[in-house]
Amino acid sequence: xxxxxxxxxxxxxxxxxxxxxxxxxxxxxxxxxxxxxxxxxxxxxxxxxxxxxxxxxxxxxxxxxxxxxxxxxxxxxxxxxxxxxxxxxxxxxxxxxxxxxxxxxxxxxxxxxxxxxxxxxxxxxxxxxxxxxxxxxxxxxxxxxxxxxxxxxxxxxxxxxxxxxxxxxxxxxxxxxxxxxxxxxxxxxxxxxxxxxxxxxxxxxxxxxxxxxxxxxxxxxxxxxxxxxxxxxxxxxxxxxxxxxxxxxxxxxxxxxxxxxxxxxxxxxxxxxxxxxxxxxxxxxxxxxxxxxxxxxxxxxxxxxxxxxxxxxxxxxxxxxxxxxxxxxxxxxxxxxxxxxxxxxxxxxxxxxxxxxxxxxxxxxxxxxxxxxxxxxxxxxxxxxxxxxxxxxx
Amino acid sequence: xxxxxxxxxxxxxxxxxxxxxxxxxxxxxxxxxxxxxxxxxxxxxxxxxxxxxxxxxxxxxxxxxxxxxxxxxxxxxxxxxxxxxxxxxxxxxxxxxxxxxxxxxxxxxxxxxxxxxxxxxxxxxxxxxxxxxxxxxxxxxxxxxxxxxxxxxxxxxxxxxxxxxxxxxxxxxxxxxxxxxxxxxxxxxxxxxxxxxxxxxxxxxxxxxxxxxxxxxxxxxxxxxxxxxxxxxxxxxxxxxxxxxxxxxxxxxxxxxxxxxxxxxxxxxxxxxxxx
Amino acid sequence: xxxxxxxxxxxxxxxxxxxxxxxxxxxxxxxxxxxxxxxxxxxxxxxxxxxxxxxxxxxxxxxxxxxxxxxxxxxxxxxxxxxxxxxxxxxxxxxxxxxxxxxxxxxxxxxxxxxxxxxxxxxxxxxxxxxxxxxxxxxxxxxxxxxxxxxxxxxxxxxxxxxxxxxxxxxxxxxxxx
Numbered sequence: 001x002x003x004x005x006x007x008x009x010x011x012x013x014x015x016x017x018x019x020x021x022x023x024x025x026x027x028x029x030x031x032x033x034x035x036x037x038x039x040x041x042x043x044x045x046x047x048x049x050x051x052x053x054x055x056x057x058x059x060x061x062x063x064x065x066x067x068x069x070x071x072x073x074x075x076x077x078x079x080x081x082x083x084x085x086x087x088x089x090x091x092x093x094x095x096x097x098x099x100x101x102x103x104x105x106x107x108x109x110x111x112x113x114x115x116x117x118x119x120x121x122x123x124x125x126x127x128x129x130x131x132x133x134x135x136x137x138x139x140x141x142x143x144x145x146x147x148x149x150x151x152x153x154x155x156x157x158x159x160x161x162x163x164x165x166x167x168x169x170x171x172x173x174x175x176x177x178x179x180x181x182x183x184x185x186x187x188x189x190x191x192x193x194x195x196x197x198x199x200x201x202x203x204x205x206x207x208x209x210x211x212x213x214x215x216x217x218x219x220x221x222x223x224x225x226x227x228x229x230x231x232x233x234x235x236x237x238x239x240x241x242x243x244x245x246x247x248x249x250x251x252x253x254x255x256x257x258x259x260x261x262x263x264x265x266x267x268x269x270x271x272x273x274x275x276x277x278x279x280x281x282x283x284x285x286x287x288x289x290x291x292x293x294x295x296x297x298x299x300x301x302x303x304x305x306x307x308x309x310x311x312x313x314x315x316x317x318x319x320x321x322x323x324x325x326x327x328x329x330x331x332x333x334x335x336x337x338x339x340x341x342x343x344x345x346x347x348x349x350x351x352x353x354x355x356x357x358x359x360x361x362x363x364x365x366x367x368x369x370x371x372x373x374x375x376x377x378x379x380x381x382x383x384x385x386x387x388x389x390x391x392x393x394x
Numbered sequence: 395x396x397x398x399x400x401x402x403x404x405x406x407x408x409x410x411x412x413x414x415x416x417x418x419x420x421x422x423x424x425x426x427x428x429x430x431x432x433x434x435x436x437x438x439x440x441x442x443x444x445x446x447x448x449x450x451x452x453x454x455x456x457x458x459x460x461x462x463x464x465x466x467x468x469x470x471x472x473x474x475x476x477x478x479x480x481x482x483x484x485x486x487x488x489x490x491x492x493x494x495x496x497x498x499x500x501x502x503x504x505x506x507x508x509x510x511x512x513x514x515x516x517x518x519x520x521x522x523x524x525x526x527x528x529x530x531x532x533x534x535x536x537x538x539x540x541x542x543x544x545x546x547x548x549x550x551x552x553x554x555x556x557x558x559x560x561x562x563x564x565x566x567x568x569x570x571x572x573x574x575x576x577x578x579x580x581x582x583x584x585x586x587x588x589x590x591x592x593x594x595x596x597x598x599x600x601x602x603x604x605x606x607x608x609x610x611x612x613x614x615x616x617x618x619x620x621x622x623x624x625x626x627x628x629x630x631x632x633x634x635x636x637x638x639x640x641x642x643x644x645x646x647x648x649x650x651x652x653x654x655x656x657x658x659x660x661x662x663x664x665x666x667x668x669x670x
Numbered sequence: 671x672x673x674x675x676x677x678x679x680x681x682x683x684x685x686x687x688x689x690x691x692x693x694x695x696x697x698x699x700x701x702x703x704x705x706x707x708x709x710x711x712x713x714x715x716x717x718x719x720x721x722x723x724x725x726x727x728x729x730x731x732x733x734x735x736x737x738x739x740x741x742x743x744x745x746x747x748x749x750x751x752x753x754x755x756x757x758x759x760x761x762x763x764x765x766x767x768x769x770x771x772x773x774x775x776x777x778x779x780x781x782x783x784x785x786x787x788x789x790x791x792x793x794x795x796x797x798x799x800x801x802x803x804x805x806x807x808x809x810x811x812x813x814x815x816x817x818x819x820x821x822x823x824x825x826x827x828x829x830x831x832x833x834x835x836x837x838x839x840x841x842x843x844x845x846x847x848x
Contacts, residue, residue, distance in 0.1 A: 024694035024704075042488065042489050072481060072514075076477070076481070077478070077480075077484075077511050080481035080482040080485070081481040081482065081488075083474075084454070084472070084474075084481065084482035084484060084489075085486065085489040087472060087485070088489040090485070092485070106478070107475060109475075114472075194705055194733050195693055195694075195706040196693075196706075196730075197698065197703070218449070239452045239470040239490065239493060240449060240452070240470065240492075240493050241449075244449075244468055244471075246416070246473070247472050248472075249474065250473065257419055257465070258473075303733075306730075306733065309731050382734075385731065385732050
């Protein structure tokens with residue numbers, strides 16, 4: 001029997017961190033609950049549609065479970081604050097939408113360079129600039145990868161449902177800690193503002209991947225917070241732990257000290273990119289429908305994937321050879337799988353519907369000479385299944 | 395090895411606060427006559443005198459010459475991006491309220507690009523100690539004028555002298571809600587150290603402006619000469635007035651040698667600190 | 671089998687809550703799949719308000735209402751806005767004191783839900799009276815599931831009133847059948 005009473009039975013002062021049970025929940029709220037289940041300690045943010053429900057939910061819930069909520073003066077401060085809290089050991093989150101995401105880019109680069117884990121939920125709306133604040137967009141895909149200056153690696157998850165808003169937020173915290181990177185949950189307005197069934201597992205079944213801490217005591221062997229292990233990820237110590245770490249956005253050596261030479265820079269930046277690239281097989285996630293024999297492969301993500309799946313199933317019911325690749329991580333991009341599909345020879349073309357003017361298509365085109373049919377909408381509405389089906393039928 | 399033991403048994407080659415500096419990072423990048431070294435020393439001295447465990451002290455800085463301070467002190471230290479030292483430090487202080495978090499940064503970093511964070515950190519009374527090193531210009535990048543440059547003073551981006559009115563930082567800090575506000579110069583080392591110590595002991599937003607020479611950039615552009623000359627200006631023109639009766643009188647005109655510069659501990663009040 | 675229900679009215683009438691209650695009843699207590707979406711923005715208070723619920727035996731891919739099976743209208747402007755999108759055979763349920771409909775409307779039902787709720791103790795329960803009527807007419811979810819949904823959603827102090835409102839709506843639908 002589904003249990004929806006977890007929230008109501010929690011006693012004041014003993015609020016449940018993990019709302020185990022079955023709920024009918026907004027995607028934005030599911031993201032917030034995912035963060036709570038993952039153990040978020042600190043949230044800093046600035047209200048912005050359509051992500052505000054995440055902040056509002058955590059403003060109510062986080063203090064009751066021992067965490068801290070701060071409404072900052074802007075997104076520049078929000079991003080810096082969650083990095084600072086994480087440097088002190090917190091699992092930290094901010095939530096925003098396109099205009100705020102743009103402001104956060106400065107400190108996202110700092111998080112990448114200092115290798116301080118943090119999670120940013122971006123509920124995408126129609127952009128650029130102020131755009132359509134209350135309406136859907138998927139046009140921050142490339143910004144998530146390349147938005148801050150310079151080269152660095154990131155991870156970005158794209159939930160298609162409130163359930164995935166929960167699941168992938170948990171995963172985002174674990175990935176951030178495991179790889180010491182900023183991780184994005186690239187939601188969209190449709191998914192964020194949609195209520196659907198969300199099953200939250202028992203607290204003991206919520207996966208938890210801790211940060212790798214120092215192997216020696218503070219007064220033992222010297223600890224280098226940028227000496228990478230074989231997985232290219234260094235161990236981390238936090239403010240107050242006694243290791244007297246130094247972290248800087250400048251190019252630095254293994255001690256974290258500024259080392260302003262070309263060789264150190266080249267090594268460091270390559271490692272920041274390679275630690276995601278080399279571990280991509282463990283990080284990357286996608287869903288497939290009938291790709292083995294498909295002549296037409298539809299590639300999509302987020303809310304658009306819901307329409308795409310419908311179209312693919314309709315097409316197959318009509319006898320059309322059609323498969324579906326749904327990206328759960330857009331970064332790292334499933335390059336290996338797409339190259340495999342291309343190499344197998346049965347695929348004749350790809351179809352890429354998306355709520356932007358071709359950001360995902362560009363990535364697909366990079367990997368294949370095959371035709372890539374597009375269905376683009378600049379934002380404000382999600383593509384209808386029939387439009388995608390028309391393209392599949394061409 | 396405690397500070398006391400070192401004090402009782404001094405040796406010729408160990409300074410009592412050597413261990414609070416990252417000796418492996420020396421020599422530093424600062425110019426001869428620069429005031430930032432004295433600020434770093436004063437901060438280390440205050441840590442030693444604070445009686446709090448050294449591991450409870452955290453230093454955060456932004457960008458610029460002053461921003462390098464975090465790199466020389468041997469506590470957990472974070473050298474962040476331009477303007478964002480305060481929100482970064484707020485994140486640390488809110489997550490670990492028992493830590494004593496000090497932000498050391500420059501006037502440009504804290505009051506121009508970081509100005510919005512400054513007024514809001516003061517307004518919400520974030521539990522932070524802020525040491526704002528005011529050298530009246532952007533030193534590291536070659537002496538551009540900024541929000542503290544006195545009217546008429548020259549910089550590489552105001553070759554005919556700036557016409558903009560500068561911030562009166564103690565007035566700003568008081569008006570926006572700081573519970574401790576002081577201004578000293580690096581000539582007033584003892585008073586400055588005691589002000590830092592006071593800020594470490596207080597909960598809430600403490601703001602100390604410390605005037606420091608930048609002979610290479612500001613001094614040269616404004617015919618002040620070397621660092622020693624600016625120290626002489628401090629000695630001749632500074633007037634101590636604790637509790638400042640009129641904050642509007644705290645404007646600084648470094649160029650007009652007839653005008654005095656008011657220093658002192660101006661505000662020391664109690665107000666509930668933010669999430670601490 | 672996909673059923674699309676649209677609640678529409680003016681901000682403050684509890685349109686979104688009606689949609690959530692229905693979606694939750696279907697998704698959590700009736701073993702079906704359901705998605706609820708709603709209009710969003712400045713219309714949250716005082717402007718046109720809309721909540722769409724799609725209920726299906728299979729997972730719901732496209733989450734929005736396109737072929738309205740049931741249109742529940744609480745306010746005249748909403749009627750003007752959404753009535754033209756009705757397909758033949760759609761059911762139309764109106765708050766009959768607040769909405770004037772065109773003559774000859776097919777499959778039309780009206781009830782003075784605001785008055786009924788007022789007689790029960792509070793006009794705030796108007797939305798649940800309408801929901802009850804919808805359920806009584808269509809059996810889109812079971813009465814028990816709707817009651818569970820109310821208990822799991824609304825403030826404790828409002829549960830009794832809303833359960834009464836639900837019952838009153840369902841009863842009214844039964845009476846209309848007779």
